[in-house]
Amino acid sequence: MDRLKVLVVDDEERMRKLISDFLKIKGYETVEAGDGEEAIDVFFADKEIALIILDVMMPKMDGWEVLKTVREHSKVPVIMLTARTEETDELKGFEYGADEYISKPFSPKILVARVEAILRRSGVNQNEVVRVGGIEVDKSAHSVKIDGKEIELSFKEYELLLYFIENKGIALSREKILNNVWNYDYFGDARTIDTHVKKLRAKMGTKGDYIKTVWGMGYKFEVEEKA
Structure with missing residues (x-):
């Protein structure tokens, strides 16, 4: 089975590497983007991306705008990462079409578990x-x-x-x-x-x-x- 590809979007290189390393251990392939505009470019250039992990607070284009743009063209699962904990932000994420919402700091193992659960439920690689x-x-x-x-x-x-x-x-x-x-x-x-x-x-x-x-x-x- 081909390895599933995850797009990791965060303006902190350290955070991108941490997430990518844990995903790779579980057998996923990762691509990265350091800001919202780059995320859009990478996503639309690569049709094999099965899921996006998306930070909210980023330069050039924030996560909300990236999510809205992606949702205009795709139903790919999106996990939002944010330092905010206000309920209004969480509701905003679901309103825009986010599938999961994780507040920083978080456990990378929990994040990977959510990735696995979403991809399993979304029917990736299932012919049923x-x-x-x-x-x-x-x-x-x-x-x-x-x-x-x-x-x-x-x-x-x-x-x-x-x-x-x-x-x-x-x-x-x-x-x-x-x-x-x-x-x-x-x-x-x-x-x-x-x-x-x-x-x-x-x-x-x-x-x-x-x-x-x-x-x-x-x-x-x-x-x-x-x-």
Whole structure:
């Protein structure tokens, strides 16, 4: 299997090397960029980049602008790195399409674990198609079709739908969803889940009714089988 490639973007060379070294130990290939403009150039020149680790505070173009530019053209998973801890910044990151949000200082081992989890859930190198109740999820293409028509989902919406489908018929607490879709050490507001579920339901049309609210707990994905 070819090694997956990760773009590491940070204006501190020491930080880039630290992250890259840990990723290489785990068998990943890395490319680096020292500012936002360079990150854009590198990303669009290399179609093999499977994930981006992106610092927020950088010269020339900050991480938010890089993320917005990338999201206009790609659903590649993005992990944001920041020294800030304000909730508004974290919500801003998810609003712009970030998939994970890690505050500095952080454990490189935890960062690598998140990279592995995201790539595993995103279906990289998987050739599996999941079908249920008129919904078709192609893990390798990272696409979702409803009644044969493809719908546009953000990376997090895709992960959430896949998690629901893989746990069909099971009542899932918001805490459990956070732990599995947003990762076990994410301490954000559980309302983040409600926001994503609302958007996901809307994009799924009538199939959105498969996502049932379990009052006081969370959600359950149930498909009504035809007689």
